Amino acid sequence: MAKCDASQYIGFGREVRIQHPLETITIVLVLLLAVVVSEYLSRMLRLPIPRPLVQIALGGAIGLIGDFQVTLNPDIFFLLFLPPLLFLDGWRIPKEELVRDSKTILALAFGLVVFTVLGVGLFIHAMIPAMPLAVAFALAAVLSPTDPIAVSAIAARVPIPKRMMNILEGESLLNDASGLVCLRFAVAAALTGTFSLYEATADFVWVAVGGLGVGFVVTTIINAAKNWMARHYGEDTGSQILISLLIPFAAYLLAEHLECSGILAAVSAGVTMSFSEASGQAMATTRVRRSTVWDMIQFAANGIIFVLLGEQLPAILRSAAETVRLTGHHDPGWLLIYVLAINLALAVLRFAWAWVSLGFSLFRARRRGIVIERPSWRFVVAMSLAGVRGAITLAGVLTLPLVLNDGSPFPARDLAIFLAMGVIILSLVAASIGLPLLLHGLHLETNTGQRAEENRARMAAAEAAIAEVERVQHELAEGKSDADLYVAAAARIMDLYRARIEAQSRAGEDAALARQIEAIEARLRVAALKAERMTIYRLLRTRKIGSETARKLVRELDLMEARYEG
Template identity: 45%
Template sequence: MSIVFTTLILLLTVAASGVMMGVLPVRLPRPLVQIALGAALAVPSFGLHVRLDPELFFLLFIPPLLFADAWRMPRREFRRLLVPITALALGLVMVTVLCVGFFVHWLIPEVPLAAGFALGAVLSPTDAVAVSAITGNAQIPPRLLHILQGEALMNDASGLVALRFGVAATLTGAFSLTDATLSFLVIAAGGLAVGWALAWLFAQVRYFLTQWRADDPSSHVALLLLLPFGAYLVGEHLGVSGILSAVAAGMTLNNIDTLKGELTTRMQNRGMWAMLEFVFNGVIFVLLGQQIPVILAHAGEAKSAIGVDWLHMAAYPFAVMGLLYLARFIWVWIMLKLVIMRARSRGERVQRLTTRIIAATTLAGVRGAITLAAVLSLPLVKPDGTPFPGRGVFVFIAAGVILLSLVMATLTLPPLLRRIKLPQDDPRATEERDARAASAKAAIQALGRMREQRKEEADDADDASLYAEVAARVMAAYQPWLDPDSDAEDKQRARRGFAMERTLRLAALNAERDELYRLRGKAQINDVTMRRVMADIDLTEASLRSRRER
């Protein structure tokens, strides 16, 4: 019963965080509010504390969230930006491990170099979810956004693999760069292969089930929810990266287009993942806040063990955070220079590289829940029974870096992003208009062919005339999208027209909904009839609200 009670309290806290954001006098990002609520629940008067089991945490929370992010990652942009993403997710991780390892060994001589490398691996993964929650409505340049998303997808695995080697070197006192490199390649490639194989197998099973008319949408969505957990477990069981396996499964399904043509399944799938991400991300940050009292207790013990006062202890996270920012700034500057040179060589229009863009990319390297779970997964003792060197200090530094990166990003990212000048004609908007024009042209052509076919086959002239009239009415809805490249005045007029049409349609749908409630209140229709008609109204409204005004 205590587990059920704790789970309900955590869910209530996550829901309350959204309400609190609306009533707070100062706008704060959701992660900080949830961390504060989690810390408040951990005070003795509440008596609610959840011990974070790293293995259980990685299994329950990380696979589905990374799977969903990988599914949404644009495959074209991922292929085009594979070099900078790899440079951040692999190159910067290695640089972070080395820099933090040597720096911490110099800062705290009692900490062996191998243990310092383990801390560097802990601090290398970034959290793109926290960045999106912090930036809010501030617009991130598309290329930068895709790079950050790809980095967060891939550096979790590289950081955790590096952590494995750092811990092994600390425990055994031996380390071979050749063996570590070979093992890393095997673990990474094996994880990608497992994820691809399971996703391909899942797509084949769904195809055969659909052919046999066993295409119940709810069942398929439930099976899809199990896929990231299965990919992670199989990967870990085979000794490869379960995280990369979950990522590869998500990206493979995106490439296969396994939900093509299945409206109900797509809608249920979209709603399910949106709710799951909200709840899981919220619980992660609440649990992070829950660990703060334990982290402070460990920090007190570690302070006594290394013989420093609280002032020096409190300075460690600031010093390490400064090093992380410096290393990331230099690496990002070099990497973005190469990205822009490569894009220009392909004839692409790219935004000029400015210090603001480099600073925004640096500050977007927010650390999150994976860092905390990784540092708590460090062993308590070595094989000879002695304590793992620096573990208490590492937990304190990691927690401090998480909070500092969140606070720094909250204070600086939104104003930085607002001052970045984006191109007047957003390439995403242009691409969307072109896609709408192409799809509208295809629709009109198909309707024209159907109209001519009906005219030839119809025995009744009146029926053929009615069919042509209806087809013309449907075609008219597509006409506004056929000229996306008109002059500026025409485009502005078209945008105003779309906005007016959207407002009128939404007002009409609200009137329909009010009338349905009135009819049900007078018992002129029952609830079944109301739900059926309401479903059509809601679907139409969802389509209207999903359109971005250009």
Template identity: 50%
Template sequence: METMTAVLILLVTVAVSGIIGRFVTRVPQPLIQVALGAALGWASGVPIILNPDLFLLVFIPPLLFLDAWRFPATELRRLGGIIVTLAVGLVVFTVVGAGHVIHWLLPAVPLSTAFALAAVLSPTDAVAVSGMTGGGGMPRRLKHILEGEALLNDASGLVCLQFAVTAALTGTFSIGGAAVAFLWAAGGGLLVGVIVVAAVHLAQSWIIRLRGDSPAATILTMLLVPFAAYLAAEHLDMSGILAAVAAGMTLNLLPLEESGQVATRLQGTAVGDMIQFTLNGVIFVLLGWQLPGILVQAPMIAMQAGAPHTGPMDMPVSLGWLGLHVAAIVGALLALRLVWVWLSLLVSRAIAQRRGRPGAGGPAGTTFRLVSVTTVSGVRGAVTLAGVLSLPVWLREGVAFPGRDVAIFLASGVILVSLPMASLMLPWLLRGLSMPGEDLTVEEERVAEAALARAALRRLEQAHQAVSPAASEADLYTEAALRLMEFYRRQVEDPDMPVDARVLSRRRLAIEAELRLAAVRAKRDELARLHRTHAISDETWRRMMHSLDMMEASLGRSRIL
């Protein structure tokens, strides 16, 4: 009962943070969730004891799976080189560099624990960055790069964490052995993720062809996939983290365009959004809940970290000493990221010049701001917290894991510093920033809309010609076909059309969408009145309201194009 009560409190707190976030738009939502969690932890005075293995299983696989499932595969192929450079190369650079810096700053912390802390600090949180910018202001290409980096560096950082923890538990580390173990864990984990999704997809496709689609069962099955992939890979001593990522990316590449799965796609998107918001929110609320206890233990944590014994270590002195080290670690992470991004940009510019594209890097001022934005956007978030909380409590029987409390304090401090720092700096740095090849999405969607309209016209013409003139209701079929064909012809732009006429045509379609939207809203108001007066049943109301919601969503998007 106590566990269920704690879960309900966490869920209610996440829901409340969502409501507050709509009104306090300048504060990143993770900080709101941390503050609410801290208030609950202080008011209750009851700590939440977390099982590291259970915490890792519950939060990491679904979060990585959903990120991989949602990431645009086309952008991953187009920007794969840049993303891999940041997600793998920068992670290794950060683990090695930051690990040695942490050990140099805090010699009392073992090198293996320092590497483990550096590993959990290497993943970035693109969701938090997007929340700070409101989804706008950031160039789309840069947004995709940061999202792709966050997706892959979650996996690479957590794999490095597993190696660091293994070194701490065994007391030995071999580069050759680590390389072989990494190849087995990484390759096997990726293969397991692909196999699990392929098997589930084949089974579901067969069931859908035989008995039709059931959105609730299909979505639930897909949500269980990351746990199945993770547990299967871990059982084989492979990387469950990479298995979850591979499962999401494989599902992303599989077709889900069958007309019978419309409801599954619509409901799946909403369910995915809800789960991702909930899991991220619970992690940050848990961080806040732990803060009062961590602050009370600050003197003990400072002593574990090797604070000088020149006088009594009360809480303010301990917090100040630890805070300076948090600031030093944040500075080291920013410096490492700045160096790597700058060098990567220089290399990519040199490659572009050799390929005959000397202007690919953009103007010097833009380059500096681009490097600055990319550096500051490396905020730490949910995966960092989940990773550090997953550190084992015990090294072996009766021996605590060295420096675990220190690592949790420092990781929490880095999160709490990087989030507000980015929220203050990013809006200023992003003002007027653009990247080469930007602002093509709207035109790309217009071209796609025209192609879809031409396909619809061809199908309508075929259906019209297939109707025999002697058939019953032939005139009705002809009238309906001509009316629909006229609707789709208005969506196809003539390539030779003058620019003014093309703008006028687009504006006419937008006005038509606005009028249709007003009509749909009037229909919804009338439907609500009929339901209130009990003129229609609840079943009829739900069915018709769902239809109107779909129409409004489609028309709302048409106004943007």
């Protein structure tokens, strides 16, 4: 968090005071504590309430009872939160599903974004003439990206079809970038008062291609250098994790320096990272620890954003009377009407786009002689409702400039922030209530293809392991008098892999019986692993083993248990 001259900031209709560094650190710690508390509260309540709503409520409570107000430099806010989140999305999204549903994802991520920016932007300007058209387009641009994190929180309480989740994740990965690029052009038009379609198109090509290229080049070079160092001088887990944390920021900053899209650079860096990591050069320990670190960063960053949203709500609501005057009204209730109307417009446009796109896809399939059953209308409505807004929308709207080029306040900035926050909250509430009702009782596809693929991979891996054990056993035992020891040790290991191959072979003959046996075996193994762990802790408490030994053994058991419970 950075604080500059207070004269540079007017936050939510009030002057921003300069904060002492100790107070800033305290705010950070309070926000992190609120994120932790939100997780426990969401589990304790056992209500169909997604965690982001709990975090918003906690943030609101902090804003009411706390004596501090958080105001971030928009550029710093953007830099702190977006690169790592988008990088991680690009890194972890399933690439096969992304390719399989690429046409649907691209239509939602680019076509729907432009459709939303134009349609909702014109709608907002017509509904609120006091908001300039460029600002209305900017607001529509930050409202166009969807947030899969919030949907995942909802999915924890109601089963969402896997393919539907893959499409939503892929859409979010790309529409974050396209929506924020549209925001950039809308803000530029608001600042300069002019807009050229030709220049915007040329700039968009450079911004998009340059951003994607920067992300690819930066990640490729860094990974090549990192792997070379690891091969020649060994691999240090801590430095490997730190490098992965720095990559998205390096790509983002270089792209912004070249006046490309830092957002697309972060996404491209994440996708490139996933392909680079497919080589498997990193140590297993590095991958396990790095995954844990990134899980924590994702949890903390998303949580802080929602807590910040809630923390700002009391101040925004206090200024609602002043904000509503910008619209030509005096009753603050009009702000709620505007939020409802914008949410409805977003849902209608998304439903119309999804319905027309689906019809076009079915028409093309019929032209090729492929008969595809039209999905239930409830799936289409669920897809529309699942497009909730979240962290990216909040981050984007807070980056609206504070002043124009001539030094005058940015028009309707407070109103745009209020409406964006209202849309985020209302879309979360609507999805929390609507998705369980829409998806209840619908047949969800089974993932038999992926299970068969997993079985084939396990058998191939086991066969390769047996061959390698035999090779290493002969290599180690050659010319040694105790060769029988190597044969016995190798036989014990190979028996485990042969049992796995036999189990996977049975799975093809009797899938239901194999799954039942596998489930029973998993429960027995988990019970055994828990008993081992409790024994290790007992030995540690009685000081029969040291803490270092206990930590190592418990880590091994945790990894094995995660394999059966994952």
